[in-house]
Amino acid sequence: xxxxxxxxxxxxxxxxxxxxxxxxxxxxxxxxxxxxxxxxxxxxxxxxxxxxxxxxxxxxxxxxxxxxxxxxxxxxxxxxxxxxxxxxxxxxxxxxxxxxxxxxxxxxxxxxxxxxxxxxxxxxxxxxxxxxxxxxxxxxxxxxxxxxxxxxxxxxxxxxxxxxxxxxxxxxxxxxxxxxxxxxxxxxxxxxxxxxxxxxxxxxxxxxxxxxxxxxxxxxxxxxxxxxxxxxxxxxxxxxxxxxxxxxxxxxxxxxxxxxxxxxxxxxxxxxxxxxxxxxxxxxxxxxxxxxxxxxxxxxxxxxxxxxxxxxxxxxxxxxxxxxxxxxxxxxxxxxxxxxxxxxxxxxxxxxxxxxxxxxxxxxxxxxxxxxxxxxxxxxxxxx
Amino acid sequence: xxxxxxxxxxxxxxxxxxxxxxxxxxxxxxxxxxxxxxxxxxxxxxxxxxxxxxxxxxxxxxxxxxxxxxxxxxxxxxxxxxxxxxxxxxxxxxxxxxxxxxxxxxxxxxxxxxxxxxxxxxxxxxxxxxxxxxxxxxxxxxxxxxxxxxxxxxxxxxxxxxxxxxxxxxxxxxxxxxxxxxxxxxxxxxxxxxxxxxxxxxxxxxxxxxxxxxxxxxxxxxxxxxxxxxxxxxxxxxxxxxxxxxxxxxxxxxxxxxxxxxxxxxxxxxxxxxxxxxxxxxxxxxxxxxxxxxxxxxxxxxxxxxxxxxxxxxxxxxxxxxxxxxxxxxxxxxxxxxxxxxxxxxxxxxxxxxxxxxxxxxxxxxxxxxxxxxxxxxxxxxxx
Numbered sequence: 132x133x134x135x136x137x138x139x140x141x142x143x144x145x146x147x148x149x150x151x152x153x154x155x156x157x158x159x160x161x162x163x164x165x166x167x168x169x170x171x172x173x174x175x176x177x178x179x180x181x182x183x184x185x186x187x188x189x190x191x192x193x194x195x196x197x198x199x200x201x202x203x204x205x206x207x208x209x210x211x212x213x214x215x216x217x218x219x220x221x222x223x224x225x226x227x228x229x230x231x232x233x234x235x236x237x238x239x240x241x242x243x244x245x246x247x248x249x250x251x252x253x254x255x256x257x258x259x260x261x262x263x264x265x266x267x268x269x270x271x272x273x274x275x276x277x278x279x280x281x282x283x284x285x286x287x288x289x290x291x292x293x294x295x296x297x298x299x300x301x302x303x304x305x306x307x308x309x310x311x312x313x314x315x316x317x318x319x320x321x322x323x324x325x326x327x328x329x330x331x332x333x334x335x336x337x338x339x340x341x342x343x344x345x346x347x348x349x350x351x352x353x354x355x356x357x358x359x360x361x362x363x364x365x366x367x368x369x370x371x372x373x374x375x376x377x378x379x380x381x382x383x384x385x386x387x388x389x390x391x392x393x394x395x396x397x398x399x400x401x402x403x404x405x406x407x408x409x410x411x412x413x414x415x416x417x418x419x420x421x422x423x424x425x426x427x428x429x430x431x432x433x434x435x436x437x438x439x440x441x442x443x444x445x446x447x448x449x450x451x452x453x454x455x456x457x458x459x460x461x462x463x464x465x466x467x468x469x470x471x472x473x474x475x476x477x478x479x480x481x482x483x484x485x486x487x488x489x490x491x492x493x494x495x496x497x498x499x500x501x502x503x504x505x506x507x508x509x510x511x512x513x514x515x
Numbered sequence: 516x517x518x519x520x521x522x523x524x525x526x527x528x529x530x531x532x533x534x535x536x537x538x539x540x541x542x543x544x545x546x547x548x549x550x551x552x553x554x555x556x557x558x559x560x561x562x563x564x565x566x567x568x569x570x571x572x573x574x575x576x577x578x579x580x581x582x583x584x585x586x587x588x589x590x591x592x593x594x595x596x597x598x599x600x601x602x603x604x605x606x607x608x609x610x611x612x613x614x615x616x617x618x619x620x621x622x623x624x625x626x627x628x629x630x631x632x633x634x635x636x637x638x639x640x641x642x643x644x645x646x647x648x649x650x651x652x653x654x655x656x657x658x659x660x661x662x663x664x665x666x667x668x669x670x671x672x673x674x675x676x677x678x679x680x681x682x683x684x685x686x687x688x689x690x691x692x693x694x695x696x697x698x699x700x701x702x703x704x705x706x707x708x709x710x711x712x713x714x715x716x717x718x719x720x721x722x723x724x725x726x727x728x729x730x731x732x733x734x735x736x737x738x739x740x741x742x743x744x745x746x747x748x749x750x751x752x753x754x755x756x757x758x759x760x761x762x763x764x765x766x767x768x769x770x771x772x773x774x775x776x777x778x779x780x781x782x783x784x785x786x787x788x789x790x791x792x793x794x795x796x797x798x799x800x801x802x803x804x805x806x807x808x809x810x811x812x813x814x815x816x817x818x819x820x821x822x823x824x825x826x827x828x829x830x831x832x833x834x835x836x837x838x839x840x841x842x843x844x845x846x847x848x849x850x851x852x853x854x855x856x857x858x859x860x861x862x863x864x865x866x867x868x869x870x871x872x873x874x875x876x877x878x879x880x881x882x883x884x885x886x887x888x889x890x891x892x893x894x895x896x897x898x899x
Contacts, residue, residue: 137542137549137747145536152529152716158521161830162816163823165521195579195718198736198746228736228745235735327747332536334579334718334749349733351619352582352612361612362582363521363711365718368752432546439547446545 132492133444134420134481135277135305140371141330141482147374148332151367158363160353169366176373180337183329183376184303184322185313192338192356193369197304197325198228199349200338203360204300204321205232207346208269209241212298216266220244220292222254222283224276224461226302246272251413252281252465259291267297274312274322277305278448278461278477279412280421289318298344304328308379309387309418314339321346324376326368330482331375335368390419390480393489397478398422400493405500406514411462411475425467425475428510429503434476437499443492446477516876517828518804518865519661519689524755525714525866531758532716535751542747544737553750560757564721567713567760568687568706569697576722576740577753581688581709582612583733584722587744588684588705589616591730592653593625596682600650604628604676606638606667608660608845610686630656635797636665636849643675651681658696658706661689662832662845662861663796664805673702682728688712692763693771693802698723705730708760710752714866715759719752774803774864777873781862782806784877789884790898795846795859809851809859812894813887818860821883827876830861 157165270292352361431447448459458472541549654676736745815831832843842856
């Protein structure tokens, strides 16, 4: 139940990729027939990814991962359109890559403003309106938060950005393939997509760049990807991401319904069976696969290790920040205390999870929590 | 015979990668058992890549491709050590990514100096000595040129750099796995490696960063790869590159001998059978798999297309620049005229090539060349 950290490649996706490793292994930039095959495969994949978000194929730039897409979007757009202004506005629950990119932009003279969220993790639109002004070059608000699952009002956020002539980027790593996203409807200028979060291979991502816009390339070289991302293309990876996007589009609705049922059963089962356990994030406006639950008087790390022994894999926050031992910045941003944040667990459900897995977790967790609480001097007598 | 543009993944490498797509698919940053497996696989691969070049595992940073490694090396080192000086020295036959990165560094205030090469494509060490001074922060000379095959005296070049306190980077994309490279012997500070050129998967590369050095990260985020390259790691790709490096080390000697025989037969067969055809690059100090031959009174593009119809795939230069229709900057740098550069073909041999392939090419080429020459008004009567 840690699909947010990493996902297995869908076997149908892997099958699609296989011929491109050792048979159709051409470089799309060559002039001979091997190149044409690679070129065709890449353009088909571009169309599949575009279709998932209602974009045109020419608006998709393939990258090596969501982190690269975030770097390309923020640094690339901020530098390219610097003459429009030097203000950048992001939420304070963005992925660590966005927040660290902002620190770098700040060193380069940009003024970064952070939009707070409410206790459910929804960005404060009133505060966003107050923070965006005519000096703002870029607003970046994630489509959904991978830790607490909250789905953001990005259409409204994009409107605020556009009223002031700023560009709008959304990191859709956690949201794509889980909730419908249409770049036309939402009014997005730049959107980050991850392959692995769609059950595609690791090592590939994409950035949607609205037609007519350009970003300053992060990687300079042969001018691939319309000059915005140089480097010989990872054709098997790109083919895999394309196929994964195709399945995500086709199966999103039924899978989201299935996951929502499992998620709600998991939340209800745990919070009813275990005293002093509470849901983090919005009860309704959340990703179908996300349950973030906090347990008083307990350390998340200890819970993770104990559950791992029982064959249950979960996370204490974003895997990207798992080893810092710092409490999740997202949980602090929704107003939790340090010890509450430390006692929270993230369950991210996925294709492999069935009802029996959820029931198993609900059966096992109370004993684990009780045992760990019994070892803590802070636990009140009635919870031991 | 276009292995320089793209290589098939070795089936043994692909087999090694397979479990990491859908079974052992963990994120090394997680805290549970899936993570440990991913972590172990990644560290094993790091050791395998390090071993190919005589480095320590901790000196290998995994990236998404050789172009990224070149960007990270040049931009990352130039910015990180800017206080040492703002001079950068490169050869004028570097890969297009290096040359384009230099243009960007130039915009950022660095002074770029270009070392010329002689008619065989060997860098002029005397000129290098004259160009490097105490203001030089970085010297970058490729280990071997992928177009004309020339192997460079990088040990001597590194010495020149170090005498002036400059760092030395080498782009070993074309050389690694073909000729022995030992970072200790050569005295390299930074070295670019490509996975696909070792018969590993596309979408992964590495940068050797000598212990004690750091480069400014190009991609900012969760702090993976010792803070020098953020983004969730492409575990199957990394595992593949590791295995490919292991095979490259083990099989380099015998494969280089085999390819050298094929290469020499190819060069001899073509230049003897076809009048007005000449070898480009150094006759001896060249990659075992490279033959670059120019044909007077003919266009390389026309040759490529005609040969493709006969099942022969070759290149007119670097695939990365194939579509620009500009003559190769490498061929111009060794003193060829525009029309000579346009009439040149690059053969890059590889694992799949056998003697019968070479003989087939030698049999087919004279007819193709004669036919194309007969269509050109420039062709002298005796060659028609």
